[in-house]
Amino acid sequence: MIPLIGLAAGIVIGLVLSPTVPLWLEPYLPIAVIAALDAVFGGIRAALEAAFNDKVFVVSVLSNVLVAALIVLLGNQLGVGAQLSTGVVVVLGLRIFSNVAAIRRHLMGA
Amino acid sequence: MSEQQSSMPVSTRHAWRRLGRLVRPRLSTGxxxxxxxxxxVGFALVTQVQAANDVALDxxxxxxxIALLDDVSERADTLEAEIRLLESDKRALEQGSGTEAAEAALTxxxxxQILAGTVPVEGPGVTMTVEAREGGFTPTMMIDxxxxxRNAGAEAIQIGAVRVVATSWIGIEDGTLLVDxxxxxxxxxIVAIGDPHTLSGAMAIPGGFTDSVRGIGGNVQVVEGEQLVIDALHRVEEPQYARPVPSE
Incomplete structure (x- = not known):
């Protein structure tokens, strides 16, 4: 429950403050957000499977964000930033889909 | 809810129960x-969404x-080509075909107007003076x-003070020639405008008009001229019956 409240609070804070993204963060933020979303859906799925662990969740969010940022950084350094970003988004999107499908199976049995 | 749950498989019931447990606040460090x-995550999500909504160029x-620049320059190229096309069209309309069409229409x-005899004309041709005895002259000779x-290429003819046009007719009244x-x-x-040599040559053909006039005791004098004027005009009357067939 508290994590859900945290999510809602984060959205509200973002809407109220509407901060400007710093220039150095600009390429990493979208990928980081998608990676974090992947972790959130994975956490919900783990909770429904009674396998949720706070520590694992925190570490997975942080590591997802870090790895995503690293991949983007590496891609930008190699000159294939756009392509690598697309690849990361595709992979994370697939994971989000499969997590959501698992959640749906748990809750609806279908 | 309870009915629904009873119809659900065991694992689904467990999942809902866990969801219910999740919703209960549990305060722990984790x-x-x-x-x-x-x-x-929520903060970053909203921030990114808002940032993506209004992306400034910088x-x-x-x-x-680069993609944006390519797109813009491509559009600029297309528009430039269109401008060139339209301007060349404009030029063509202004100087080319427009005035050409006007000139053709004027010609x-x-x-x-010359054919209809509504304008005075001038040019090279022949002047003929025909003397004939009273009574001996026939309309047929004049038509001849x-x-x-016309056979010799006369483009405009005047007999006496009458312009000869397509509708002209010749008659005789009391021994006097009637034209129209x-x-x-x-x-x-008689004044005819055309090539002077051809016209005078046509008048000299044996058995032609000159011969016929001489046959009745008259005389024809043909004088070539370089600058003759036909000033007799024909009044064009509005056709009463004939109408142009509408063009397709």
């Missing part, structure tokens, strides 16, 4: 940490900028003359 994480990546109008002159209903007293003065 939970607070997770909440912090989700707070950050925040775009190099590749995006056509002029030749129609007109045919011979107007009396023409002998000696007739």
């Amino acid at each position: 939970n607070v940490l997770a909440a912090l994480m989700t707070l950050a 925040e775009l990546r190099e590749t995006d900028l 056509r109008l002029t030749s129609h 003359l007109m045919q011979e002159l 209903g107007q009396r023409v007293e002998a000696p007739f003065r």
Whole structure:
């Protein structure tokens, strides 16, 4: 429950403050957000499977964000930033889909 | 809800129960940490969404900028080509075909006016003076003359003070020649505009008009001229019955 409240609070804070993204963060933020979303859906799925662990969740969010940022950084350094970003988004999107499908199976049995 | 749950498989019931447990607030370090994480996720999500909604040019990546630049220059090229096309069209309309069409129409109008006899004309041709005895002259001879002159390429003919046009008719009244209903007293003065040599040559053909006039004891005098004027005009009357067939 508290994590859900945290999510809602984060959205509200973002809407109220509407901060400007710093220039150095600009390429990493979208990928980081998608990676974090992947972790959130994975956490919900783990909770429904009674396998949720706070520590694992925190570490997975942080590591997802870090790895995503690293991949983007590496891609930008190699000159294939756009392509690598697309690849990361595709992979994370697939994971989000499969997590959501698992959640749906748990809750609806279908 | 309870009915629904009873019809559900066991694992689904467990999942709902776990969801219910999740919704219950449990204060623990891990939970607070997770909440912090989700707070950050929500914050970043909204921030990114808002940033993506209003992307300024200076925040775009190099590749995006290049793509944008390509797009813009391509559109500019297309528009430039269109401008060139339209301007050449404009020029063509202003100087080329427009005035050409007007000139062609003017030329056509002029030749129609000359054919209809509504304008005075000048040019090279022949002047004929025909003396004939009273009574010996027939309309047929006059028609022969007109045919011979036209055959020789006469573009405008005047008999006496009458312009000869497509509708002109010749008659005799009381021994006096009538052209288009107007009396023409002998000696007739006939002016024809065309190539002077051809016209005078046509008048000299044996068995032609000159011979016929001499046959009745008259005389024909043909004088070539370089600058003759036909000033007799024909009044064009509005056709009463004939109408042009509408063009398709």
